[in-house]
Amino acid sequence: xxxxxxxxxxxxxxxxEVMPADPLPTPGEPAHDPDLRATGxxxxxxxxxxxxxxxxxxxxxxxxxxxxxxxxxxxxxLRALARLLAPRAGAVQLDxxxxxxxxxxxxxxxxxxxxxxxxxxxxxxxxxLVNRGRSPHQTWWRQWSKADEQxxxxxxxxxxMTDLADRPVDELSGGQRQRAWIAMAVAxxxxxxxxxxxxxxxxxxxxxxxxxxxxxLNRRENRTVVMVLHDLNQACRYADHVVAMKSGRIVAEGxxxxxxxxxxxxxxxxxxxxxxxxPVSNTPMVIPMGxxxxxx
Amino acid sequence: xTNPKTADIAGPTNPADxxxxxxxxxxxxxxxxxxxxxxxxxxxxxGILRPRLMTVGALLAVGTFLLxxxxxxxxxxxxxxxxxxxxxxxxxDPGTVLVVQELRxxxxxxxxxxxxxxxxxxxxxxxxxxxxxxxxxxxxxxxGAGLFVVAGxxxxxxxxxxxxSLGLLGALASAFVVYVLAWRGGTTxxxxxLVGIGVAWICTSATDYLVAKGGRFEAQAATGWLVGNLNxxxxxEVGPLAFALVVLLPASLLLGRLLRTxxxxxxxxxxxxxxxxxxxxxxxxxxxxLIAFATAAAGPVAFVALAAPQxxxxxxxxxxxxxxxxxxxxxLMVLGSDLIARTLISGTELxxxxxxxxxxxxxxxxxxxxxxxxxxxx
Numbered sequence: 001x002x003x004x005x006x007x008x009x010x011x012x013x014x015x016x017e018v019m020p021a022d023p024l025p026t027p028g029e030p031a032h033d034p035d036l037r038a039t040g041x042x043x044x045x046x047x048x049x050x051x052x053x054x055x056x057x058x059x060x061x062x063x064x065x066x067x068x069x070x071x072x073x074x075x076x077x078l079r080a081l082a083r084l085l086a087p088r089a090g091a092v093q094l095d096x097x098x099x100x101x102x103x104x105x106x107x108x109x110x111x112x113x114x115x116x117x118x119x120x121x122x123x124x125x126x127x128x129l130v131n132r133g134r135s136p137h138q139t140w141w142r143q144w145s146k147a148d149e150q151x152x153x154x155x156x157x158x159x160x161m162t163d164l165a166d167r168p169v170d171e172l173s174g175g176q177r178q179r180a181w182i183a184m185a186v187a188x189x190x191x192x193x194x195x196x197x198x199x200x201x202x203x204x205x206x207x208x209x210x211x212x213x214x215x216x217l218n219r220r221e222n223r224t225v226v227m228v229l230h231d232l233n234q235a236c237r238y239a240d241h242v243v244a245m246k247s248g249r250i251v252a253e254g255x256x257x258x259x260x261x262x263x264x265x266x267x268x269x270x271x272x273x274x275x276x277x278x279p280v281s282n283t284p285m286v287i288p289m290g291x292x293x294x295x296x
Numbered sequence: 297x298t299n300p301k302t303a304d305i306a307g308p309t310n311p312a313d314x315x316x317x318x319x320x321x322x323x324x325x326x327x328x329x330x331x332x333x334x335x336x337x338x339x340x341x342x343g344i345l346r347p348r349l350m351t352v353g354a355l356l357a358v359g360t361f362l363l364x365x366x367x368x369x370x371x372x373x374x375x376x377x378x379x380x381x382x383x384x385x386x387x388x389d390p391g392t393v394l395v396v397q398e399l400r401x402x403x404x405x406x407x408x409x410x411x412x413x414x415x416x417x418x419x420x421x422x423x424x425x426x427x428x429x430x431x432x433x434x435x436x437x438x439x440g441a442g443l444f445v446v447a448g449x450x451x452x453x454x455x456x457x458x459x460x461s462l463g464l465l466g467a468l469a470s471a472f473v474v475y476v477l478a479w480r481g482g483t484t485x486x487x488x489x490l491v492g493i494g495v496a497w498i499c500t501s502a503t504d505y506l507v508a509k510g511g512r513f514e515a516q517a518a519t520g521w522l523v524g525n526l527n528x529x530x531x532x533e534v535g536p537l538a539f540a541l542v543v544l545l546p547a548s549l550l551l552g553r554l555l556r557t558x559x560x561x562x563x564x565x566x567x568x569x570x571x572x573x574x575x576x577x578x579x580x581x582x583x584x585x586l587i588a589f590a591t592a593a594a595g596p597v598a599f600v601a602l603a604a605p606q607x608x609x610x611x612x613x614x615x616x617x618x619x620x621x622x623x624x625x626x627x628l629m630v631l632g633s634d635l636i637a638r639t640l641i642s643g644t645e646l647x648x649x650x651x652x653x654x655x656x657x658x659x660x661x662x663x664x665x666x667x668x669x670x671x672x673x674x
Contacts (some may be wrong), residue, residue, distance in 0.1 A: 084563050112567060113561040113563065115561070115564060121615045122615060123613070123615040124559075132560060132568065135569060135570070138553075141340070141341050141343075144342045166361045
């Protein structure tokens with residue numbers, strides 16, 4: 001199997017030395033970065049146009065966060081990047097090929113998607129779920145190869161789910177459940193990972209836990225991550241690149257400091273705010289001002 | 297929540313964990329921690345063996361065979377169990393061989409094969425729609441078969457096709473209607489169920505109208521068929537059903553792998569490289585084929601397609617209805633019910649469909665209640 005991710009031992013020992021800007025090539029894989037981009041993208045559900053004429057180049061090897069108000073088209077854009085929604089016009093391309101022209105299975109070896117709040121069938125164990133992440137690499141006669149077994153165990157270790165491998169997913173806590181799904185996406189071994197609101201329904205500690213885990217995957221294994229996030233402060237902390245959307249258009253994109261300004265937040269969310277510096281991460285921190293807290 | 301590094305420190309309990317090996321050599325894959333699975337590797341073939349599923353499957357197969365032989369011993373002229381087994385392979389008293397092979401075997405074979413088809417097809421539908429209530433008798437296939445057969449009986453225009461072909465055509469026609477009506481730039485399991493329920497009620501109403509309109513003799517014949525009956529089955533019913541199983545059962549087993557991703561929802565399945573629409577259509581075609589041929593041969597035997605997969609899943613403790621085990625459970629239900637139907641009241645042979653519901657429902661309820669008590673949901 002060509003997509004052997006490096007072992008967690010490799011990752012742990014080297015993660016400290018290697019800066020994110022100088023990514024490790026994954027062993028056994030050509031060291032080329034995935035080039036995921038959308039050009040002239042027009043997306044609609046039936047006749048309702050959600051995204052009209054959008055261009056986006058996803059920075060390879062980085063974490064990109066898509067932010068915006070409800071119904072601004074950010075989840076729709078993510079679905080299009082994951083070929084779950086075919087564009088009405090324009091195209092999403094991976095390494096120069098339109099997604100719709102790449103066989104689904106081949107694409108599934110390069111690009112993984114975790115939809116918002118997926119549900120596992122009752123009684124499905126964590127290890128069975130994670131093993132299903134290997135299906136793009138499996139055939140009906142080869143369903144548990146050495147590479148599969150290794151990838152599943154590494155994914156379980158990377159998400160700290162090894163001890164829960166035999167537990168049914170539906171009996172886990174919300175945070176554990178989300179890590180089980182992320183483990184499935186990790187086992188899939190794709191250079192690109194798309195996540196739709198991976199922190200939904202989690203309490204604050206588990207939100208941070210999941211975002212830390214996603215950062216680990218990016219820093220250790222050089223996976224390109226695109227995720228839809230609701231929380232601007234978390235987007236600022238965890239993303240290298242922020243895309244702010246409003247009414248199906250990109251209003252601003254760039255580093256958190258470039259994008260998250262009082263003007264952008266006001267125009268994107270219709271919300272007055274102050275921006276200060278996050279004392280922990282030195283990234284912008286949004287302090288919203290509602291009607292009761294203006295002019296103070 | 298523990299820090300990811302604690303998993304590494306937990307090494308001693310799991311010495312083969314890859315984090316303990318050096319980074320230079322490819323680490324040997326650790327043994328699966330789970331007790332319920334182990335690995336089979338005959339290069340390049342590999343898979344996961346599930347001992348409990350295999351044990352349950354083997355026990356069901358043995359039980360099915362025993363019931364099958366037992367059902368052959370029953371009749372106007374009782375034959376000993378050992379003589380039945382001998383007659384099956386053609387040795388022993390020629391009279392016994394004739395009775396077993398020509399008179400009794402077709403009935404038992406239709407019961408066996410139809411049971412397998414009902415169970416396996418129910419499992420396919422339930423996994424595909426992600427809904428344990430989805431079975432061919434909920435989404436209109438059985439009712440379509442019933443409508444065509446009753447129309448043939450009551451109106452008298454079967455076009456020389458006979459009950460069996462009419463049932464087959466009816467099931468296929470209603471499946472086609474359901475699929476087309478549920479299509480809206482692709483189908484979803486949910487829409488198939490909703491449309492199917494609608495089609496089922498239309499067919500049921502039309503069938504009821506025909507039964508009410510028909511003469512007493514026709515109405516009685518129609519009702520007899522609608523219950524599901526193994527009485528008087530001949531080799532002409534066995535042939536098509538056996539052929540359908542030979543083709544469709546292996547196809548269903550091969551599709552099982554794709555069902556495992558479809559079970560996670562359409563978006564996740566697509567993300568994992570499954571072509572959702574073609575796969576769903578292929579599963580639908582196999583399931584419809586199985587149910588159509590089985591219904592044509594045995595009539596719409598109640599409850600088997602709904603309950604057998606659920607019973608099999610709970611016996612095997614899997615998170616999906618295992619196709620083959622569901623089929624064996626279905627066969628056991630049909631053969632067992634037919635035995636009861638024939639022996640309960642001496643001198644009267646009840647239709648098998650009356651017994652399947654009475655027998656299957658308590659088993660399913662017991663399994664559900666037991667699962668709830670064990671705290672693993674029902």
